[in-house]
Amino acid sequence: MAREIIFGEIKGISEGQWFEGRKEMMLTSFHRNWAAGIDGNGREGAAAIVLSGGYEDDLDEGDEIIYTGAGGNDQNTGKQIEDQTWDNRGNAGLLKSMNEGLPVRVIRGFNHKSAFSPKSGYTYAGLYSVVDAWEEKGKSGYKICRFRLEYCGQNPQRKTPEEIELDYKTRDKKRKSGTVLRIIRDTKIAHEIKKLYNYECQVCGNTIITKSGRYAEGAHIRPLGKPHDGADNSDNLICLCPNHHVMFDKGTFSILDNLSLIGCESGSLKINPKHKLNKSNLEYHRKSHGYY
Amino acid sequence: MAREIIFGEIKGISEGQWFEGRKEMMLTSFHRNWAAGIDGNGREGAAAIVLSGGYEDDLDEGDEIIYTGAGGNDQNTGKQIEDQTWDNRGNAGLLKSMNEGLPVRVIRGFNHKSAFSPKSGYTYAGLYSVVDAWEEKGKSGYKICRFRLEYCGQNPQRKTPEEIELDYKTRDKKRKSGTVLRIIRDTKIAHEIKKLYNYECQVCGNTIITKSGRYAEGAHIRPLGKPHDGADNSDNLICLCPNHHVMFDKGTFSILDNLSLIGCESGSLKINPKHKLNKSNLEYHRKSHGYY
Numbered sequence: 297m298a299r300e301i302i303f304g305e306i307k308g309i310s311e312g313q314w315f316e317g318r319k320e321m322m323l324t325s326f327h328r329n330w331a332a333g334i335d336g337n338g339r340e341g342a343a344a345i346v347l348s349g350g351y352e353d354d355l356d357e358g359d360e361i362i363y364t365g366a367g368g369n370d371q372n373t374g375k376q377i378e379d380q381t382w383d384n385r386g387n388a389g390l391l392k393s394m395n396e397g398l399p400v401r402v403i404r405g406f407n408h409k410s411a412f413s414p415k416s417g418y419t420y421a422g423l424y425s426v427v428d429a430w431e432e433k434g435k436s437g438y439k440i441c442r443f444r445l446e447y448c449g450q451n452p453q454r455k456t457p458e459e460i461e462l463d464y465k466t467r468d469k470k471r472k473s474g475t476v477l478r479i480i481r482d483t484k485i486a487h488e489i490k491k492l493y494n495y496e497c498q499v500c501g502n503t504i505i506t507k508s509g510r511y512a513e514g515a516h517i518r519p520l521g522k523p524h525d526g527a528d529n530s531d532n533l534i535c536l537c538p539n540h541h542v543m544f545d546k547g548t549f550s551i552l553d554n555l556s557l558i559g560c561e562s563g564s565l566k567i568n569p570k571h572k573l574n575k576s577n578l579e580y581h582r583k584s585h586g587y588y
Numbered sequence: 589m590a591r592e593i594i595f596g597e598i599k600g601i602s603e604g605q606w607f608e609g610r611k612e613m614m615l616t617s618f619h620r621n622w623a624a625g626i627d628g629n630g631r632e633g634a635a636a637i638v639l640s641g642g643y644e645d646d647l648d649e650g651d652e653i654i655y656t657g658a659g660g661n662d663q664n665t666g667k668q669i670e671d672q673t674w675d676n677r678g679n680a681g682l683l684k685s686m687n688e689g690l691p692v693r694v695i696r697g698f699n700h701k702s703a704f705s706p707k708s709g710y711t712y713a714g715l716y717s718v719v720d721a722w723e724e725k726g727k728s729g730y731k732i733c734r735f736r737l738e739y740c741g742q743n744p745q746r747k748t749p750e751e752i753e754l755d756y757k758t759r760d761k762k763r764k765s766g767t768v769l770r771i772i773r774d775t776k777i778a779h780e781i782k783k784l785y786n787y788e789c790q791v792c793g794n795t796i797i798t799k800s801g802r803y804a805e806g807a808h809i810r811p812l813g814k815p816h817d818g819a820d821n822s823d824n825l826i827c828l829c830p831n832h833h834v835m836f837d838k839g840t841f842s843i844l845d846n847l848s849l850i851g852c853e854s855g856s857l858k859i860n861p862k863h864k865l866n867k868s869n870l871e872y873h874r875k876s877h878g879y880y
Binding site: 355362382428430431432433456458459461462464476477478479480481482502504505506507508511513519521522523537538539541542543546547548560583584585586 | 647654674719720722723724725738748749750751752753754756769770771772773774794796797798799800803805811813814815816829830831833834835838839840852875876877878
């Protein structure tokens, strides 16, 4: 019987750990499906991948990896003989993990060509987030599915997701004058709140549909950072579409204690009975934006 | 006759420059209105501010400044005697600069209390962006208008806007596991494109209204960063509302060479005759998201 899929760290296996061979890793749920490279599926998400040097275009900068999906190659020769597809089990799993913010365990094999790869055996590179997916024509002439992954584990010696994203956005570019309009961070708590609302905006009820699933943003009622010092707790978070997130942050509307909307929106905030908001956070938002 | 307002750097005056007194600076358009502290108005924006130590709660971390607006105080004693308002000329100017992404020259006076202030005279701290505005009750019991500013000049020795924003968002917080969903950067070219469209989304025609004006985002058609390597040029930028920006980046819809929309949107991209898109960028976006 197949083992259950497990997301995140596996007890007893830590970042950087070396394994002599594949069998050693299959004893746990660390990576259950070596043949496919990607452990997972479109329904549950992908929990682990192996970098085993298949694609020349793959990029491995340590904290940032560009990975080619599965499928389309001849089982015997490994040669690409047809297009890869997004409904391939593994590719669909990585899309699901991207959309849901599920962490992916990354394993580097000896046959993977990068400065980070082991000379023999396998090493566990840590937890990564899937942050982008697109398709292109591979060197074979067939379509390939590609993913960008960023390190998102807890190792303080490594870069934070923000630092990786920042390097990515400014790489090969000279310093430019400009403003950061918005940085939106998806914490575990924000993810739970969004899931509770099935990614529907608590103001307009709309959800953003993408090919990899539904999208919404977790909005802090009392902002993080000085001088506001709001908390990253569920009683300080609501689920909004990007448009209403901008409007809320800028005070276009606010929320009364009875959840009526005031300002440029009418009606009430849709609320799940399991979700309790802290009224002092609502009051803080109102006062900050001049609603008395 | 009043001198014209000038945004950005003033010829002959460089970051860090010291001035003995106010008069020295008034010879140019560097800061035209010393009495008010803020040089500007709600119609044009604010071009310069002076930090002169008025408010105890003000924060000066060098690259990040929290600044209290103008008005409400007694001309003779300086004491707060009534509420500040957002339609005060200077405060309205800072809101306008925030909304339009206009840079503000920051000047520190000898009477401003911070590690960065001069012992006598005035120093030019460089160009800053206004990134947030809110109101609160000051120690006097009257309402004050407050602003957060971030350094946005070209000095490579200082932090980039992303680094400042990153520090701000993670300050006083332990490392957390999480993903950066989106970083939106407002470059000069993005600002021009948004202005050309009056902040109306080129897909839905909607604009986000905020108390400080209209809001939209500049979306790159061919993404920046590896492996896409798109350019930060007007022929690679469109003006979108945040919702359509997410949908476009995730491939929910794409754009044909004749500007018809395909995927989950119908109709055509609204285009200004002055705005020419590079068709190879449109093609790149289509191919990346499986529209052939």
